[in-house]
Amino acid sequence: YMRLRLELLRCFAGSKAVNLTLCLVGTVSPCAFRPSQDPCASALVPLLRGHRSCSGSSSVLSLNKLRSITGISKLCNLKKLILSKNEIVDFPNEIQSLVCLEKLELNQNQIRVIPEGVFSHLPRLKHLRLNNNRLSALPRDLAACQGSLQYLNISNNLFRTFPQPVLQLAQLQELHVQNNALRQLPRELFQGQSLKMFKANGNPLREPPSEVCAGGIQQIRNYFNQLQHGLEQEDKRVKTMFLGTSLAGKSTICRSLKQGQTKLVPREERTVGIEISEFQIKDFTFLFWDFAGQLEYYMTHHVFITPQALVILVINLHM
Numbered sequence: 349y350m351r352l353r354l355e356l357l358r359c360f361a362g363s364k365a366v367n368l369t370l371c372l373v374g375t376v377s378p379c380a381f382r383p384s385q386d387p388c389a390s391a392l393v394p395l396l397r398g399h400r401s402c403s404g405s406s407s408v409l410s411l412n413k414l415r416s417i418t419g420i421s422k423l424c425n426l427k428k429l430i431l432s433k434n435e436i437v438d439f440p441n442e443i444q445s446l447v448c449l450e451k452l453e454l455n456q457n458q459i460r461v462i463p464e465g466v467f468s469h470l471p472r473l474k475h476l477r478l479n480n481n482r483l484s485a486l487p488r489d490l491a492a493c494q495g496s497l498q499y500l501n502i503s504n505n506l507f508r509t510f511p512q513p514v515l516q517l518a519q520l521q522e523l524h525v526q527n528n529a530l531r532q533l534p535r536e537l538f539q540g541q542s543l544k545m546f547k548a549n550g551n552p553l554r555e556p557p558s559e560v561c562a563g564g565i566q567q568i569r570n571y572f573n574q575l576q577h578g579l580e581q582e583d584k585r586v587k588t589m590f591l592g593t594s595l596a597g598k599s600t601i602c603r604s605l606k607q608g609q610t611k612l613v614p615r616e617e618r619t620v621g622i623e624i625s626e627f628q629i630k631d632f633t634f635l636f637w638d639f640a641g642q643l644e645y646y647m648t649h650h651v652f653i654t655p656q657a658l659v660i661l662v663i664n665l666h667m
């Protein structure tokens with residue numbers, strides 16, 4: 349039950365585009381098979397109906413909890429293979445025999461590693477879903493799909509660095525990398541014009557900043573173009589936030605810096621909300637954000653604190 353072996357599928361060897369969605373994903377009812385069009389498939393329907401999890405039209409594989417798949421290597425005409433929502437840990441190596449494959453979905457499994465040498469046998473692959481696994485890298489030979497792959501989803505994995513083989517995918521139109529641990533995206537990804545849809549939210553991005561990524565592909569392209577032309581050097585504004593408990597001395601440091609000498613703020617002049625001011629040193633402009641230290645204002649702080657800001661935490665050592 350937990351290790352549904354698909355040896356019996358060998359009888360499909362040579363048949364065209366067998367709807368494996370049914371037996372592997374189970375989101376389609378057994379009637380999705382078209383025995384009239386594919387006589388081999390009719391042999392499988394009773395087999396699956398006899399299987400406990402296949403009775404009825406509900407999700408089959410989510411119940412099966414497949415951990416491994418074997419016996420599919422002879423399905424060499426297969427175009428679509430859906431193995432979503434299982435408990436597959438080891439990438440099924442036999443997929444490399446499915447040389448006609450155009451669509452492969454292995455999302456929502458527990459795959460950590462994809463071995464080298466599988467994708468180099470899949471030159472027709474157009475659609476690849478690997479989201480919701482435990483991947484932190486992609487094999488180099490994914491680049492072999494550069495003439496065909498149009499859709500790639502690697503969201504909800506453990507990528508800390510952007511997988512370089514993706515940069516070779518010249519036909520890629522849609523890329524999902526949400527909810528990983530990416531800090532940086534490569535400029536080359538946005539140099540071609542093929543990419544039409546790109547999603548990267550849920551990553552701790554610094555380069556380009558998350559705010560830029562949220563604006564979409566064109567904004568990301570503009571950002572990199574500006575960087576390339578050195579325009580970023582003209583932006584010398586530094587957002588500076590003063591944080592600390594009430595009466596820690598935030599306003600005092602803020603005013604002392606601006607006036608170039610110690611300037612004690614009278615106790616009765618408490619900050620209310622936020623006081624924003626500017627401070628110039630040479631050609632740098634510091635935008636001072638002096639936050640009120642009273643507890644009731646804490647709730648609003650996180651709204652204003654952005655990753656690019658300089659934060660000065662003020663502590664009164666006598667308290």
Ligand SMILES: Nc1nc2c(ncn2[C@@H]2O[C@H](COP(=O)(O)OP(=O)(O)OP(=O)(O)O)[C@@H](O)[C@H]2O)c(=O)[nH]1
Nearest residue numbers: 594595596597598599600612613615618619640641
């Ligand atoms: N002696 C001494 N007093 C200080 C120093 N820094 C701040 N103070 C005094 O401590 C009190 C509080 O200072 P503020 O700068 O208003 O503190 P704050 O952190 O801005 O306080 P909130 O407005 O409540 O958030 C004031 O009376 C200041 O004069 C310091 O370095 N030495």
